[in-house]
Amino acid sequence: MAQQKSCSENESLHYARRKFFKQSTLLTALALTPPSLIKAAGDNLDEKASALFEKQSLEIEVNGKKHQLSVEPRVTLLDLLREQLHLTGSKKGCDYGQCGACTVHINGKRVLSCMSLAIMQDGKKITTIEGLAKGDELHPMQQAFIKHDGFQCGYCTPGQIMSAVACINEGHANNEDDIRQNMSGNICRCGAYPNIVDAIMEVKQKGGTI
Amino acid sequence: MGYFDDDDRVNGKAIVTGKAKFIAEHEVANVTHGVIVGSTIAKGSITAMDTKTAERAPGVLAVITHLNSPTVPGYDAGGNPVKGPTGGKGFQVFNGPAIYFNGQPIALVVADTFERATYAASLVKSQYQKNEHTTNFDEAGKSVVALEDARYKDNIRGEVDGYKNAPVKIEAEYVVPIEVHNPMELHATIALWEGDDKVIVYEKTQGVKSSQRSIMNAFKLKEENVRVYAPFVGGGFGSALRTWPHAIAALIGAKKTGKPVKLVLSRDQMFTMVGYRPFTKQKIGIGATADGKLLGITHEADSITSMYEVFNERSVDVSRFLYACPNVTTRYHVYPFNVSTPTWMRGPGEATGTFALESALDELSYALNLDPIELRLRNYAETDPQNGKPYSSKFLKEAYQLGADKIGWKNRDSKPLSMKEGEWMVGYGMGTGVFGAGRGTAKALARIFADGTLLVQSAVSDSGPGTATAMTKIASGIMGIPGNKVTFELGDSSLPPGPTQGGSTTTSTLGSAVYDVSMALKNKLVELAKENSIFHTTEIHSAKAEDFVLENGNIMLASNRNKKISYTDLLKQNNLNQLEVTEESKGNEEMKKYVAYSYAVHFVKVLVHPATGVVKINRVVTATDGGKIISPKTAESQMIGGVVGGIGMALMEEGVIDNRYGRWVNNNFADYHVPVHADVPHIEALFVNKPDLILNPTGAKGIGEVALIGFAAAVANAIYHATGKRIRELPITPDKLI
Numbered sequence: 001m002a003q004q005k006s007c008s009e010n011e012s013l014h015y016a017r018r019k020f021f022k023q024s025t026l027l028t029a030l031a032l033t034p035p036s037l038i039k040a041a042g043d044n045l046d047e048k049a050s051a052l053f054e055k056q057s058l059e060i061e062v063n064g065k066k067h068q069l070s071v072e073p074r075v076t077l078l079d080l081l082r083e084q085l086h087l088t089g090s091k092k093g094c095d096y097g098q099c100g101a102c103t104v105h106i107n108g109k110r111v112l113s114c115m116s117l118a119i120m121q122d123g124k125k126i127t128t129i130e131g132l133a134k135g136d137e138l139h140p141m142q143q144a145f146i147k148h149d150g151f152q153c154g155y156c157t158p159g160q161i162m163s164a165v166a167c168i169n170e171g172h173a174n175n176e177d178d179i180r181q182n183m184s185g186n187i188c189r190c191g192a193y194p195n196i197v198d199a200i201m202e203v204k205q206k207g208g209t210i
Numbered sequence: 211m212g213y214f215d216d217d218d219r220v221n222g223k224a225i226v227t228g229k230a231k232f233i234a235e236h237e238v239a240n241v242t243h244g245v246i247v248g249s250t251i252a253k254g255s256i257t258a259m260d261t262k263t264a265e266r267a268p269g270v271l272a273v274i275t276h277l278n279s280p281t282v283p284g285y286d287a288g289g290n291p292v293k294g295p296t297g298g299k300g301f302q303v304f305n306g307p308a309i310y311f312n313g314q315p316i317a318l319v320v321a322d323t324f325e326r327a328t329y330a331a332s333l334v335k336s337q338y339q340k341n342e343h344t345t346n347f348d349e350a351g352k353s354v355v356a357l358e359d360a361r362y363k364d365n366i367r368g369e370v371d372g373y374k375n376a377p378v379k380i381e382a383e384y385v386v387p388i389e390v391h392n393p394m395e396l397h398a399t400i401a402l403w404e405g406d407d408k409v410i411v412y413e414k415t416q417g418v419k420s421s422q423r424s425i426m427n428a429f430k431l432k433e434e435n436v437r438v439y440a441p442f443v444g445g446g447f448g449s450a451l452r453t454w455p456h457a458i459a460a461l462i463g464a465k466k467t468g469k470p471v472k473l474v475l476s477r478d479q480m481f482t483m484v485g486y487r488p489f490t491k492q493k494i495g496i497g498a499t500a501d502g503k504l505l506g507i508t509h510e511a512d513s514i515t516s517m518y519e520v521f522n523e524r525s526v527d528v529s530r531f532l533y534a535c536p537n538v539t540t541r542y543h544v545y546p547f548n549v550s551t552p553t554w555m556r557g558p559g560e561a562t563g564t565f566a567l568e569s570a571l572d573e574l575s576y577a578l579n580l581d582p583i584e585l586r587l588r589n590y591a592e593t594d595p596q597n598g599k600p601y602s603s604k605f606l607k608e609a610y611q612l613g614a615d616k617i618g619w620k621n622r623d624s625k626p627l628s629m630k631e632g633e634w635m636v637g638y639g640m641g642t643g644v645f646g647a648g649r650g651t652a653k654a655l656a657r658i659f660a661d662g663t664l665l666v667q668s669a670v671s672d673s674g675p676g677t678a679t680a681m682t683k684i685a686s687g688i689m690g691i692p693g694n695k696v697t698f699e700l701g702d703s704s705l706p707p708g709p710t711q712g713g714s715t716t717t718s719t720l721g722s723a724v725y726d727v728s729m730a731l732k733n734k735l736v737e738l739a740k741e742n743s744i745f746h747t748t749e750i751h752s753a754k755a756e757d758f759v760l761e762n763g764n765i766m767l768a769s770n771r772n773k774k775i776s777y778t779d780l781l782k783q784n785n786l787n788q789l790e791v792t793e794e795s796k797g798n799e800e801m802k803k804y805v806a807y808s809y810a811v812h813f814v815k816v817l818v819h820p821a822t823g824v825v826k827i828n829r830v831v832t833a834t835d836g837g838k839i840i841s842p843k844t845a846e847s848q849m850i851g852g853v854v855g856g857i858g859m860a861l862m863e864e865g866v867i868d869n870r871y872g873r874w875v876n877n878n879f880a881d882y883h884v885p886v887h888a889d890v891p892h893i894e895a896l897f898v899n900k901p902d903l904i905l906n907p908t909g910a911k912g913i914g915e916v917a918l919i920g921f922a923a924a925v926a927n928a929i930y931h932a933t934g935k936r937i938r939e940l941p942i943t944p945d946k947l948i
Contacts, residue, residue, distance in 0.1 A: 074325050083324060088235035089228020091444075093394045094477040098879035101394055129228035142226040146218050149847045153674030154225030155232060155394040155444025176892075184886040187879060189394045189445050190674045191854025192847060193890040 056119050062087065063131025071118050078102045078113035081128060089129035089158045093187070100186030103159040103166075104128045110166035112185075129158035132165070140206065141165050144199035152190035160186045164200045173204045216693050217843035220679045221442070221672075230442045233414045234398040234474045241400065242271055244320050244463045244473035245327040246456055247334045248313035248482065252548040252872025253343035253517075256307040256316060256336050264319055264333040269326035271467045273334060274318045279304035280465050282458065284428040298519035301551070303455035304462060309338065310517040311550050312872040313482035315455055320463045320471055343548035345872040347489045350512045356543040357520055365530060365540045367596070372537025373506030376497025380573045384494065384566040385939040386922075388865030389487040389858070391555050392884060393673070395444020396477065397484050399460040402470040408435040409464075413457055415440050416450040416671050417710025422703040424453035429461065441701035443673040447855070448554040449484040450673065451712050456483050481877035485553030486865060488514045490525055492566040502580045502588045506537035509567065515544050516551040523559030529567050531596050531807075532644050533589040548872050554712065556855050557918035560645050565859075565940065568641040568923030573936060581624065582640060582927070583610050594805040602804035602904035603911070605835040606642070609811045612896050613640070613833030617813040626934035634817040634826075637932025643919030647806035647837065647902070647911035648715045649797045653706035654723040656685065656731045657790035660781040662763045664691045666727070667699040670708030670720050674851075675914055676844030677716050681724045683841050684908060688728035690760030691777075698724075706792055714808060714912030717840060721908040723795035730791040732760055735777065738784055739765045744775050797906075806905045809835040810916035812853065812924040818932040823944030825929060827857055830893040834916065838901035838909030845913060849895035852917020857885045859918070860925035862941050 055070040062085060071080060078095075081087045081104070090113055093101030097115035104113045105127040132139040141161050144150070151157040163186045167173050172182035179200050180193075188196065224230040249256075261273040285302045303315050317334045321327035344354055373379055400412040409431065415421040418438045425436050443450060460473040475483055495508040509529035515521045526540035555561075575582040590607065593600050614620070622638045623629055629636035654668040666685045672678050678698045686696045699705065709719040736755045739745055745753075745767065759768045766774035781789060815829040830853050839845045862883035866875040876882045901909020922940060929947070930936050937946050 072323075072325055074329075079324055082235070086237060087228070088231065091232070091394070092234075092396060092474070094879050096477065096878055096880070098477075099394065129226075133227055138223070138226065145226050146222040149217075149219065149843050151219075151222075151225055152676070152844075152847055152851055153393070153395065153443065153445040154221070154230055157225050158228045161226060180887040180890070184888045187394065187884060187886055188854075189392055189447070189884060190847075191851035191885070191890070193854060193885070193887050194850055194893050195847060197887065197892075 058119050058122050060121050060124055060126055062126045063128060073117065073119050075118045076114050077104070077116040077118045077121055077126070080118040081113060087128050087130050091155055091158060093156065099156070100163060101156045101159040103162040103186065105162060105166060110163050129162060132161065139165070140203050141199070144203045145196070148195045148199040148202065149192070150196040150199040151192050156186060156188045160188065160196055164196070167200065168204050173200055176201060217841065219676055219844060220682050220693065220698065232395050232442045232444050233412050233440065234396070234400065234472060236400060236412050236439070238400055238402055238470045238472070241470045241472050242320050242322055242467060243324040243327040244318050244460055244471045245331040246315045246459060246473065246475070246479065247317040247319065247331050248479065249309045249316050249336070250312065251309055251338050251340050252312040252345060254309050254338045254340040256309065257339050258337040259317070260335040261317065264330040267326065267330040267333055269322040270319060270330045271322065271469065272320045272463065273330070274304060274320070274463055274466055275316060276304045276306055279462055282428055282462065283430040301455055301518050303459050311482065311548050313479070313874065315459055315483070318459045318463050320467050343872045345547050345549055345867045346869045347514055347547065350491070350514065350545040354545045354547065356545055357515070367530065368537035369506070371495065371506070371508045371539050373495045373497030373508055376505040377500055378574070378577050379495065379497035380570055380577060381495045382570060382573065382938055384492040384569065386487070386490045386562045386565055387940060388489045389555060389863045390481050390865055390882060391447040391449035391485065392480060392882070393445030393447055393449060396475050396480060397449065397454065397456065398472070398474040399457040400470060400472045401460040401464040403464050407431055409461065410437045410439070411461070412439045414443055414450050415453070416443065416446045416673050416712055418669050418671055418701060418703040419707050420710045421453050425461065428458055436703070438703040439701060440671050443671050446673040447556040448558065448712065451554060451710065454484050477879065478874070478877040481865065481874050482550050485551060487555035487562070488521060488552035490562045492525065492562070494566045494570040496570045496574055498574060498578060500578070502578050502585050504533055504535040504589045507535050508539040509563070510541040511563070512543050512545060514547050514549065514552065516549055517546050519551040520544060521552045523554060523562070525559035525563040528560050528563040528644060531591070531594055532567065532642065533586070534591040534595050535589065549867070556852065557915050560643070560915065560919045561859065561922070564641065564643060564920040565922045565926070568920050569926050569938060572639065572923070572927040572930065583614060583619065586610070586642065597805070599803065599805045602801065602806045603837065603900065603902035604807070605898040605900050606809040606811070608898045609809055609833040609835045612898060613811045613813045613831050616833070616894060616896060617815065617829065617831040619813065624931070626931055629932070631817060633820065635820055635932040637816045637818065637928040637930065638813070639816070639924045639926065639928025639931055640811060640813045641920035641924035641927060643810035643812065643916040643921065644807050645714055645912070645915040645919055647718060647808045647905060648713060649722060649801070649906050650709050650715055650719040651794065651796040652708050652720045652723040653792060653794045654708070654720065654727040655706050655790060655792040656727040657788050658689070658731060658735070658777060658781070659788045660778055660786065662691065662695060662776065662778045664689055664696045665699060666696065666724055667705045668708035668720055668723060669703050669705040670700045670716065671711045672700055673711055675716065675848050676841055677711065677720065679844050680717055680841040681720060684721055684724045685728045688725065688732060688760070691763055714915040717908065717910040718906050718912050721840060721910055722906040723793060725907045726795040727791055727793040730793050731789065734789055734791060735760070735765055735780065738780055739775060742775055742780065742783065744773055801904055804904055806902060806911060808837070808911045808913060808916045810849070810920060812856070812921045814924045814928045816925065816928040816932055818929060818947060823947035825861055825942060825944070825947070827889065827891055827925070829891055831896065832893070832917070833896045833898070834913055835898045835900070835911070836913035836916065837905065837911030839897045839899045840908060840910050845897065846895045848913055849917045850893045852914065853893050853921055854885050854890055855918045856921025856925070857889060859940060860922040860942060862943070864941050
């Protein structure tokens with residue numbers, strides 16, 4: 001019952017907002033708005049008209065490349081990367097922040113991109129798995145994952161690698177148990193865990209900045 | 211046959227750079243997004259649906275329900291066009307108002323973006339006539355009656371329930387709950403119709419050919435008009451062995467809208483739409499003489515299925531063939547509930563069955579005061595107990611030895627509660643895994659180019675075991691071409707037909723095809739070489755293929771390696787840009803005289819905390835007889851992966867349904883626990899590594915399933931050793947130990 005109630009509350013909020021657009025904004029905005037919107041309104045497609053208002057501008061830098069975008073506020077960073085920027089290296093494994101497959105770096109820190117709204121990243125620098133290698137030269141962590149066979153199907157791998165790089169940078173890779181603890185947000189259903197730990201240990205032991 | 215030393219996965223670079231394209235990641239022009247709406251009752255029928263609000267929502271192209279769905283021609287013929295190898299009518303998506311389980315697909319919303327489709331899906335409303343459902347599996351055999359048409363009937367060898375007359379006997383009940391595959395990649399389909407009778411489908415599948423067949427059957431299409439792609443598959447473990455209703459829904463959506471549709475299941479939908487390991491309650495009665503000779507085993511299992519399909523698996527069969535035993539009775543029953551259809555999950559029925567059998571053996575060993583391995587050796591089957599056939603190969607004894615030596619089995623004190631490390635109780639346990647080693651039919655193509663590179667193709671999926679890597683090794687070994695000059699192409703149904711990746715048969719089946727096609731291509735090269743002036747002698751025409759050696763891109767006489775020519779020169783001199791062969795490969799007649807199984811022996815050391823009941827897997831040694839190991843590095847990973855799956859089965863995985871609503875409670879990774887880094891220690895995977903050349907020319911038997919089979923029992927046995935508590939209900943969570 002409780003669940004149903006909250007559903008209908010959401011709905012009424014939704015309808016209220018739609019109604020607002022329909023009754024006031026749409027009418028007053030008509031004179032100022034582009035032809036597509038006027039056409040939408042003319043077709044009595046108030047829902048479509050209101051949708052055009054909802055996009056927000058966004059400027060982010062992804063893997064060193066600046067993007068000027070216009071996105072709906074509800075779009076997650078993960079879906080922006082995958083569906084709009086076609087950077088599909090970041091994976092959707094659960095969409096609830098429970099599996100780590102979507103891990104990216106935002107201003108150098110590991111973040112679950114499925115739990116981050118895109119519009120909140122305005123002005124930030126994002127690094128995804130696609131931005132880790134320098135041209136053809138793999139990042140040491142990528143090399144170590146290949147060498148130690150730190151994956152099987154490979155789906156969780158970009159998230160594991162992004163997390164592993166951050167894990168070392170955070171100072172959380174001092175020994176195997178430390179790594180296991182601090183990598184536990186990244187699920188691998190194929191069970192490549194021991195090899196992933198070996199890969200991280202090797203990179204850590206080689207030292208240097210990564 | 212030599213294999214190249216480079217053990218790295220051939221697709222490793224694509225994976226670690228994020229360039230590998232998994233199913234939902236293929237760019238298809240003008241793609242739209244489909245989101246499925248599930249039912250909110252478990253049984254009854256839909257009386258009304260309101261889709262108007264959803265249809266008016268921004269970006270929505272269509273809302274498809276049973277009221278407006280285009281016809282799926284295969285449904286009209288009755289039957290189940292997209293069935294897995296199970297019985298029953300099957301679930302026909304959007305083809306009627308009946309509700310069989312909670313979360314059943316009742317609508318598909320197609321919109322221009324994922325967000326808009328997701329939002330609009332929340333606006334679809336339905337009304338039901340609700341009937342009383344049952345998801346309480348304890349009702350099996352009470353209010354819920356067993357199905358008549360289960361595939362596995364009672365099976366009796368020797369005396370019925372012969373164990374009862376034995377001087378030493380154990381009787382116990384075991385429960386394996388629902389477990390869910392949960393591969394990390396969400397199941398996804400992209401459907402793109404090219405006209406009324408032609409479709410391209412990107413589909414998460416372990417078998418591109420079997421998916422193609424299901425889609426052909428469902429939509430009555432010609433083989434050449436259905437192309438299924440799955441170049442990278444992000445895990446499956448059985449969930450991608452068949453074509454599920456959501457895939458058909460995506461095809462319907464694309465047909466209805468005239469636009470390509472991408473449909474990705476949500477993680478919670480992964481619990482209700484793509485199968486699971488069925489809840490199974492087992493009873494074992496096992497009896498032996500005082501010196502440990504088995505006299506009888508009775509193994510019974512009650513399992514579950516959906517209201518519309520019968521799913522069977524071989525849970526009790528292990529008791530018929532793992533040990534030499536004169537009197538074996540097995541009984542297997544399946545009960546229908548208001549749940550979706552289960553399917554094979556890694557290790558399938560054998561994993562369920564060995565949890566009971568290998569736990570019972572351990573219990574019996576304590577009753578007999580015999581070492582558990584000694585008990586198994588005293589009942590070692592020298593021929594298959596079911597039919598007396600010899601094994602084409604069996605190195606289980608060697609595997610026992612290998613694993614026992616490595617973990618220091620003899621050094622433990624076998625008495626329960628006898629070992630400690632600090633405040634932790636220490637236990638050692640072992641369990642045996644067994645799985646039939648089969649070989650099916652497959653075709654492969656091999657094409658050598660004038661630049662010395664080799665292309666090998668077959669329509670197979672690689673969901674993680676490293677099939678492309680193993681096939682590359684086989685081809686490169688025979689052809690004498692370095693691995694980095696060999697490309698193995700897969701994941702496309704238009705390639706020569708390959709096997710479905712399941713049942714531990716890919717390497718045996720496809721490896722044989724790659725072996726055969728490589729040998730055929732070698733013979734072609736040898737024939738060309740014989741005509742070449744370098745080799746020209748009077749005897750050359752009587753030379754056989756085996757008189758030539760192929761090495762590092764050159765063909766040479768075994769008797770005189772100085773006489774050689776590169777493939778490049780050979781092809782150029784014959785004005786050939788390329789040379790290709792396609793071969794079909796299948797099991798041989800000789801094998802009919804034999805039986806083959808793969809074996810894994812799992813040794814586990816656990817630590818159990820006496821106050822909290824926390825179990826830590828401290829060490830694992832798994833010794834495997836999987837025949838010849840083609841690709842050691844990926845094989846080791848596969849064994850480790852099976853063990854990790856076994857840790858989940860033993861300690862944490864359990865699907866929970868709220869019986870009041872027939873609805874899932876823990877359909878996400880926060881509540882359905884799977885092993886994470888912190889749960890998994892270093893795992894040592896050892897191989898006997900002896901080829902079975904009767905089974906197939908590569909000598910490989912297969913390891914994917916045995917990697918998990920028997921593991922849960924090893925953990926339960928180790929926990930008994932540590933605590934003196936015999937837990938027969940999985941998962942062994944801390945509450946069961948305090």
